Amino acid sequence: MRQLSHTMRNMFKTLTRLASYAVFTLAVITSCQTIADEDITDPVSPSEAGRHKVNVVTRSAAASASIVYPITVNAISPTGDIVDSQKIESSADKLALSLPEGDYTLVATAGGRSFPDGYSTHPTMTGKTAVRVSGSAVSANIIMGYAVSRLDISLAGLPSAVTAATVTLAPLHGGLTEAAEYSGEGQATIPLSRGADGIWTTGTVYVMPSSKAETVMTVTISREGEAAAAYGIAYHEGLKAAVPYIFKGVFSDDENDGIEITGSLSCADWDDTVEGEFSFGPSGSNAFGGSTGGSSDAGIINVGAMPEAGDICGGHIVAMVDDDGNALLMSTTEWDGLTSAYNETDPDVAARIAGSYQEDDMSEWRIPTSDEAASLMSRWGGEQADILNATLTAAGLSPLTLKEQSTGNNARYLCSDATQTFSFAAGAKMAAAGRTVKTYRLRLVKSVRYVVR
Numbered sequence: 001m002r003q004l005s006h007t008m009r010n011m012f013k014t015l016t017r018l019a020s021y022a023v024f025t026l027a028v029i030t031s032c033q034t035i036a037d038e039d040i041t042d043p044v045s046p047s048e049a050g051r052h053k054v055n056v057v058t059r060s061a062a063a064s065a066s067i068v069y070p071i072t073v074n075a076i077s078p079t080g081d082i083v084d085s086q087k088i089e090s091s092a093d094k095l096a097l098s099l100p101e102g103d104y105t106l107v108a109t110a111g112g113r114s115f116p117d118g119y120s121t122h123p124t125m126t127g128k129t130a131v132r133v134s135g136s137a138v139s140a141n142i143i144m145g146y147a148v149s150r151l152d153i154s155l156a157g158l159p160s161a162v163t164a165a166t167v168t169l170a171p172l173h174g175g176l177t178e179a180a181e182y183s184g185e186g187q188a189t190i191p192l193s194r195g196a197d198g199i200w201t202t203g204t205v206y207v208m209p210s211s212k213a214e215t216v217m218t219v220t221i222s223r224e225g226e227a228a229a230a231y232g233i234a235y236h237e238g239l240k241a242a243v244p245y246i247f248k249g250v251f252s253d254d255e256n257d258g259i260e261i262t263g264s265l266s267c268a269d270w271d272d273t274v275e276g277e278f279s280f281g282p283s284g285s286n287a288f289g290g291s292t293g294g295s296s297d298a299g300i301i302n303v304g305a306m307p308e309a310g311d312i313c314g315g316h317i318v319a320m321v322d323d324d325g326n327a328l329l330m331s332t333t334e335w336d337g338l339t340s341a342y343n344e345t346d347p348d349v350a351a352r353i354a355g356s357y358q359e360d361d362m363s364e365w366r367i368p369t370s371d372e373a374a375s376l377m378s379r380w381g382g383e384q385a386d387i388l389n390a391t392l393t394a395a396g397l398s399p400l401t402l403k404e405q406s407t408g409n410n411a412r413y414l415c416s417d418a419t420q421t422f423s424f425a426a427g428a429k430m431a432a433a434g435r436t437v438k439t440y441r442l443r444l445v446k447s448v449r450y451v452v453r
Helices: 002-019 349-356 370-380 383-394
Strands: 024-029 047-057 071-076 082-088 094-110 125-133 138-143 149-156 162-176 182-194 200-207 215-223 229-235 244-253 259-267 276-280 300-303 316-321 326-330 335-338 413-415 420-422 440-442 445-452
Touching: 082 094, 149 162, 149 182, 162 200, 316 370, 326 370, 335 349, 349 440, 370 383, 370 413, 370 420
Parallel strands: 024 047, 024 138, 149 244, 300 445, 413 440
Antiparallel strands: 047 094, 071 082, 071 094, 094 125, 125 138, 149 200, 162 182, 162 215, 182 200, 215 229, 244 259, 259 276, 316 326, 326 445, 335 440, 413 420
């Protein structure tokens, strides 16, 4: 009898847990986003008590969308831990994640997170959204976007004696983390093949975006019985995600048996068209794209001396800079009273600010990534913020805010497409953004490269 009673109690507990399971539907789409109904004001850490089954269904809402399978879906806690991860092999597959109650960022990756040869013949798409698992029905859509640059490279007029040709692009991001953040540094060496018309082409390939504000392209050609010859050019812009680049080059031997390449750069319909011209070789300019005069919009800034982190250079705040002159600028303007990307009334306010902001002659500012936000906290958090604020105040600029005067709480700045927040207050940590909070702040950033002339 005792054994039977014990068994019945276990069955009752099991049925109780099953009754409290959250039903969660995930749709991978390319056009819209719906977030969970619960307000996310403070991140809730997962708890093993009340673990829930999360049903995941994938579908495409746009006929033109071509998503590469498999898709990996990671459920990441506010502390960065992957609580569960599963793989979708086709659009017909259904997944069931097992998640404790709490807040999560669901990250979907379609295609490779890194390329062994630096390039791929299939694009990589990523998307993420935040959810709260709390026992009630949850519905969420993940917007999938291209995380790579598309390249179509062709070279015409190569001598018939040429036996091989490659194009190398560097520096590029090395790959994507499991949280779909760019990491590391690498390069892509792409072989070209000769067609019946004598034109050498790469076909359509995909590479990680540039990791710096300038991209170096090296064309290497080999002739039978001769050493390989390499020709490099500097493209004064970085390759961007979701942009297709079309490089067309024409070789011609000059009177000194050198090789000059002229051509054009354009983009297909993924994004706005980019046009430019390049040439390289013994008589070439060895540079193209943007402006060789150091246009700040192109990411290259000519200076007499290399600035240091914390300097005000040309009216811009230099937040960080490395030995090669690659720098992260922080906007002199600070916005407050903002909502996050999860707010149902105005989820795009931070994105709109970034899209229209211009500081002197410099545009194309953006919301910091989570990695950049972590670096900013590490470099300028706590006492270091006081040092930077003294410089900003002396220059007549707005200082960083550490505490909200009205509440005494740490001032929280938006990052990671306004889905996360960080603070310059001592001891502060990254946190998920809330749905109803209307007191977030924003400092935009921009990557540039300083060149000493």
